[in-house]
Amino acid sequence: MDGFSSWFAYVGDHWSDVLTGTLEHARIVAIVVVTATVFSVILGILVERHPAARAASLSIAGIFLTIPSLAMFALFIPLVGIGNPPAEIALFLYAILPILRNTVTGLDSVSPAVVESAKGMGMGNTQQLLQIRLPLAWPIIMAGIRISTLITVGIAAIAVLVGGDGLGGFIQGGLTRLGLPNSYESVWVGTIFTVALGLVLDILLSLAQRLTTSRGLRI
């Protein structure tokens, strides 16, 4: 129980630092997920009906996810220096695949009969996309966005290794002072708050998913 009480004491003493770290972390995640969503959804729409382009883009996005995070973070240092930018670029590349893949699968899953009837009533391609195909694919795209968000939250903790912000700072701070007072608590705070941030964002996104999905699509 000693561990718990010292943990709470630590959070109480460093409340403003914890809040700052969490907000920094959330900010990185928000920037990454928003840009990755815009990029991946547009890319997904463009490649969906072109098998070669679609396989190529999915493959490349898949390769990004295969490359270890520290290596990916480090590779952008020569280009943009240290700090948040290399972390954000690397996280952006990681976040593409889940959203891109779900966009493509989501658009695929729209019943051909629905598209046929939309076209048959005189909807142009843009109308079909905006009024029919995207709204129908939306729940699946949102699922992809949620996965990307969770991945980004988890990996963003190592941004601190390339000079970035976020909750990873608490883990690193604890590691460098390991054995000294409060070091253990610091690592716990960094870890727990990262997971908590992931959960909170996931809950928010699931609410958004519910609110933005037509009642006719709910099971």
Place this chain on the structure above:
Amino acid sequence: MSSEAKIRLDRVEKKYHGTSVPAVEELSLDVHEGEILVLVGPSGCGKSTTLRLINRMIEPTGGKIYLDDEDVTTVDPDKLRRRIGYVIQQIGLFPHQTIAQNIATVPRMLKWDKARIAARADELLHLAGLDPEIYRDRYPKELSGGQAQRVGVARALGADPEIMLMDEPFGAIDPITRERLQNEFLRLQAELKKTIVFVTHDIDEAIKMGDRIAILGERSVIRQLDTPERILAFPVDQFVDDFIGAGSTIKGLNFEQLSGLRLGGYPTIRSDQSPQAGLEALNESNKTWLLVVDEQNRPMRWMREGDLQQSTGSYQDEGSEVRIRLNAEDTLFDSLEQMLQSESGSCCVVDRHGALTGVVEMAHLRRAIRRAQVEARRHYEDLEDNA
């Protein structure tokens, strides 16, 4: 070619890339205003392709398409489609939109004002036999198959198009519901008088729905195009004959009403006449049965010679009861059905007061069939002579 053609296909052709045989070969076809023209043929003959050429869901590679004598081969296909109702077998309702929103699809694209769209949606729901109060705000997943199909038809009627294209609209529905939807649709059509092209692979549906039927062979070549009566009475070749299948003569009986028959005299006595008078009447005719009618000339009982000889003159419980009475609007098919069931092998036709107007016998049907066949053959001979 008549100028009243609402839709005219003029040597329309569809060839797919990399194939030498066209999917649709130089098809010319007139669809008259207000008729249901059914395209029917074996699967793979290109009937759906032909239908989809009309609203250019598939772009023709040759020929011209006219609507009201206006060449629409090159107009904006989206604008063209907004003028044409389109119903497909899988319906394709938009699952994320309410029933009312689904029905309002084309009016919304045509930028009608809100009040008019809402009123139109309610009107169409009524027309489709669905209470707007209940169904307006429901979603497609909450509908049964038959209801969804009704909404599909209502949606196609959204902006009151003059032309409807229907691709096996009742194909995915259970037989009982299908029959009901077909009847409802025919009633609706009697009111709306749309020009309809209807695709099916089911010859019985074609006979039931079509004002005219085009029987298509491979590559959508028209093997016979005529009214269902004539096609049934006179299939022009073996292909059509095979396609119609067995029972075409019986199916043909559906198209003639009893009013079209000239029914000869039939031995009859009134219930206040004596059995002796009945025997005389029976002997004068060459029939085996005699009808007893009441004071208002309503048929009551069938009597044979033996029945009359034993009769007390009251005719109660004597001979056999007249159970079935048909009207002049009933078809020969109905009468056949009843004749097969009745002991006398014939069937009474009555007016709306129930008074006897005649008795149909098997010979009448035989004569009617012969007449239809002769008429159809003469029609085709005339066509050949003129050509």
Place this chain on the structure above:
Amino acid sequence: MTDQITHREMPTGTEGSEAGPPVVPREGFFAMWRRLQLGLWLAPLGILALVGVLYMYYQNLDLANAVRQTRSALQWETKLWPQMLQHVQIAFVATVVVVIVAVPLGIILTRPAFRRVGPYVVAVANSGQALPAYGLLVLFGAAMGMNRTAAMWAFVVYALLPVLRNTMVGLDQVDRSVIEAGRGMGMTRMLVLTRIELPLAVPVILAGVRVAMVLNIGMATLAFLIGGGALGVTIYSGIELNQNSVLIVGAVLVAIVALTFDWLGAVAERYLRPRGI
């Protein structure tokens, strides 16, 4: 959550089988590409090209005139090669342990007795994606000492959830009617599991193993943080020394290792799955 597709189910694109059904009606170049799985055999060429580029880069670094730390950090025999071996070792052992633990656990959790807890385990595994590997690593280091073994156990815990999840999903998606048919012919539950469920779930389990391997290669990059060595040492010294050449060599080397093992996983997935699936 029904249509959720995670990167962990099929993590990479070094094979071409990820695209959906072909849209073009006749077999074009692309359909032939997929049918022959040319992508699977093209990947090693790409990796080899990357090796070639790295080799040329390394040869042209002019290490003789570089600063001492750079020279020392980039020595092949004493630094890079041993680190690479450590890297593969950590990832491999962690993966073996993960498979030994997660697959039987997944089987147990999908048995009727535990069926109720299944969805919760899957939900936890989903949100476990937000777990920071960094924090987990340091916590294990603090508890077990700063060494490679501690790092390995941290990675085992980290990769456990995705593999567990894949195993459970894989077993769950086996067609119920096939199981019913097996039971109906008088097979025991055990026989149904070994003869029907497991063979049918093999592809998904293999995919899970591949994911674990790739995750562990990635995580092994962080092992240096608690004294576990591996290629992360080189990358991080590149960052600390502000020597881009060190950082690039380390990072590209890690990428090559990761892509290679991912490809091996793809090959295994293709050739170890039961015929007919």
